[in-house]
Amino acid sequence: MTKSTAKGTVLNFELSPEDIARSVDKMIAESKLILDKAAAETNPTFSSVIVPLASRENAQGAEYSVITFLQNVSTKKEVRDASSEAEEKLEAFEIELMMREDVYKVVRAVFDNQAEMAALGPEDRRLVEKLEEDYRRNGLALSAEKREKLGQINKRLSELGIKFSRNTNENDGRILFTREELEGLADDYFEGRATEVVDGVEKYVVTTKYPDLVPVMQAGKKEKTRKLLSTVNEQRCPENIELMQEAIALRVEAAQLLGFKTHAEFKLKEKMAKTPKEVMDFEHDMQKRLNVLAQGELKEIEGLKRADNKAAGVPYEGLYLWDHRFYSTLLKERKHNVSEDEVKQYFPMKEVTRGILDIYQKMLSLRFIRVENPPVWHDDVDMYEVWEATGDTFVGHFYLDLYPRDNKYNHAAVWPIRAGYAREDGSHEYPVAAMVANFPKPTGSTPALLKHDDAVTLLHELGHVFHGICSVTKWSRFHGTRTEGDFVEAPSQMLENWGWEPSVLRQFAVHHKTGEPIPEDLVKRLVAAKNEGAGLFNLRQVFFGLFDMAIHDTTNGEVDSKAIYNKLREEVTQFKNGDVESWGMATFGHMMGGYDAGYYGYLWSQVFSADMFASRFLKEGVDNPQTGLDYRHEILLPGGSRDASVSLEQFLGRKPNNKAFLKSIGLKLD
Incomplete structure (x- = not known):
């Protein structure tokens, strides 16, 4: 470029x-x-x-x-x-x-x-x-005394959110394991990994950053190893417990000052869902439907663990938190002959990124130009200009910061750095977005290789990037992803589907050594395995949504978030917490980063995303340029300048429904 x-x-x-x-x-x-x-x-x-x-x-x-x-x-x-x-x-x-x-x-x-x-x-x-x-x-219709109190609460909530986020970013867990204890991990997991010698034994440093954590939880054969790493992760940032507790109490107090019964009631008034009842009805309906799938999945997973325990001569005591990823991955490999290690050989980071950017260029009728020697915050960062596909109309630019490093934000997210808007002189300000992620880095002679899930994440997050880049509004407050909170994920979730389309995968999934495209048989197996574990995966989303509502749809701010989190997780996900005290909610950044009383939106918006994909792109062709332009103009361009329900109906030609979503995860329709 x-x-x-x-x-x-x-x-x-x-x-x-x-x-x-x-x-x-x-x-x-x-x-x-x-x-x-x-x-x-x-x-x-x-x-x-x-x-x-x-x-x-x-x-x-x-x-x-x-x-x-x-x-x-x-x-x-x-x-x-x-x-x-x-x-x-x-x-x-x-x-x-x-104020x-x-x-x-x-x-x-x-x-x-x-x-x-x-x-x-x-x-x-x-x-x-x-x-x-x-x-x-913000309380301007309140008395001066109440208004002042609300201002103090909001300032304190801002401080708590910033401290919580900083603690989470800078306090990764760390543990040492021998090579034997990490049995099951691929050779490239160890390349370039730091080691320490303890009592004459070389041990590998494993952190709770995603590229370290997830492979162990998926492939680590030794349950003790998975349990130890899971515990380190679940016991991170104990100082955040108190911060979350204080925030919950202050949110209830603020909501009640404004005449609402609960914080959830206050927050949902601005969302598509409108009321806590609507959210709870949605979550419980999903939980009921998903349990049908989950029961069969649990039975199969339980069979695998029982067999492992019998072979090891240890009694079976149930399924635990640290078993979920491992046995779900194992089940997928055995039923569909899909090995994460085999799959990632065909997903070299460079080719995947190029291929996915090509998809977006074609779909949205854009072209991207990589900037040489860009003014960025780190050498790993790439900067791209965005232009209309035809002509020389500039659209905006975006940054990709894709690899982990110390003290960096440790998940995947997009920051809309600059909104597009109409300048006072009638010209247009150009939008800027930055994607930050933590994908595996190259190791030794092996390039950065992605899991298929990583490629889907890349598609998703770039969806947020182009929601910002393609939006055209007069005022910045309505630009791009500044839509209702329970719709903001839908456009990106819809674009995850491209990661499962055989014709799309063959465009960029090539073997990192031979350059051969991913075999058709492997693609078929990968797609066949897509819904493996969909019941349990989505129940985990229901758990997070129910936890969010449990701590925010309450008139009493003295709820015990730690106890609620652990109790609900066992009940909903159906995996035991184990005998070690943990506080996973202390790193649940969504609760302190703007998704409070809004986490349900991930699953809620998934319903809309499935409807958009099935009713337009699947029917008209995933590479149909007119469908892509319709999507750009009706979903991305308006941002939050009109209600999301209007944008959806304009694109779909009707009101949305949940049929496509239920079908997409293998559930039979009523």
């Missing part, structure tokens, strides 16, 4: 702590001036009040994002610290701004002006409605 001159401003990630501090002070000072001027308006109108407030979000969004993003990716501790401190200061300031009664009064005056509201376009009108609702949900 060749280099070109990109349009739009290229962002600077080489910030010192002093740069960050200066930017924060400048943003705060500028914001105060803008809000003071809006509040002083004697004749509040859309142009004199709403436009300046929304334009501030437009103009400052990228600077805010870069500053707060660095805590997740910078190699310098002083920069990560400065980034965390900046986020805390900026979030506290934003909370303070949203300004004088600003709310002029916003409310515009909102109440029926004639002006009627004259506005749909996105401008939605902007006023959402802005007024934001102020009201």
Whole structure:
């Protein structure tokens, strides 16, 4: 790929702590001036009040994002610290701004002006409605005393979320194992792995980072090894228990100040689901349906473990947390002759990335250009420009930071670094997104090889990237993934399906040594194994959703999150926790990172994603360019500028239903 001159401003990630501090002070000072001027308006109108407030979000969004993003990716501790401190200061300031009664009064005056509201376009009108609702949900309709209390609570919740995330990012578990204790792991797992000598015995360092953890939980033959590593992972960040407990109590208090019974009730009012009852009905219906699949899966897994225990001469005592991945993987290998080790030989990182980017280029009628010597935060990071497939219209750019390193965010996620929006001069600001992941690195003579699940993750996360890149809205607050929280995953989940299409897999799955495409027989076995364990996998999602609702749909903030987590996990997933005390909820970042009372959205939106794929792409062709353009224009382009239900109906040509999802996981329809 060749280099070109990109349009739009290229962002600077080489910030010192002093740069960050200066930017924060400048943003705060500028914001105060803008809000003071809006509040002083004697004749509040859309142009004199709403436009300046929304334009501030437009103009400052990228600077805010870069500053707060660095805590997740910078190699310098002083920069990560400065980034965390900046986020805390900026979030506290934003909370303070949203508590300004004088600003709310002029916003409310515009909102109440029926004639002006009627004259506005749909996105401008939605902007006023959402802005007024934001102020009201921040307590501006409350008494001064209650408003002050709510402001204090929101500031503290922001601090707790930042501390929780930082603890999770920087405190990976670590344990030593001999080669014998790691029986079952492929040779490339050991290449380049750090070792330590203990009492004259060489041992390998294994951490709780995903590329270390998951292979052991999937392939480690020794139950004791899996149990020890699982325990290290489940006992991470004990300091986060107290942070979560405090957050739960404060959320209940805040919701009740605002006139809601529970935090879930407060949060769901803005979602597609609307009420806790709707969510609980959905979760329990799914649990009931999935149990039908899970019973058969559990019986088969139990048979495998009983046989192992009998061969080892130890009594069978049941299935445990650390058995799930191992026996599910083993069952898949035996029933479908699919070996993760065999499969990953055909998924070299370089080819998979190239192939998946090609898929997105064709589907969305775009072209990508890799930037040579880009201004990035680490040498591992690639930067791409995005252009329309025909002509020379620039669209945006994105970054890929795909390999693990110390002190880096340790899962896979996408940051919408800069939203696209309409500038005041009528031109367009170009969006920027960054994908951060932790895929296996090259080891010795072997290139980075992905599991098939990794390739599906890459498809998913890039879906978020292009939701941002392809969105075109007037205001940044509606751009890209800023949709209802229980719809935001649907576009990315829909795109996971490409990882299971034989014609698609053959485009990029090639043997890393020979270059031969993945054999047709292996693809058939892989696809046949797709729904193996679907009942148990999705029950795990139900568990997370039910835990979320259990701690957030309560009128009492003194719930014991640790006890609820462990109890529900056994009941729903049907695997025992074991005899070791654990607190897995202390690294359940979703609960402190914006998915509180919203985790159900993963499964909820999966229903929509299956419907979109089956009713349009599967029917019309996964490589049908017109279907891809329809998807781009009806689902991605509007972002949150209209209700997600409208976007879905426009794309589907009807209201969505759950038939495609139930069929996709092997369930019979009623």
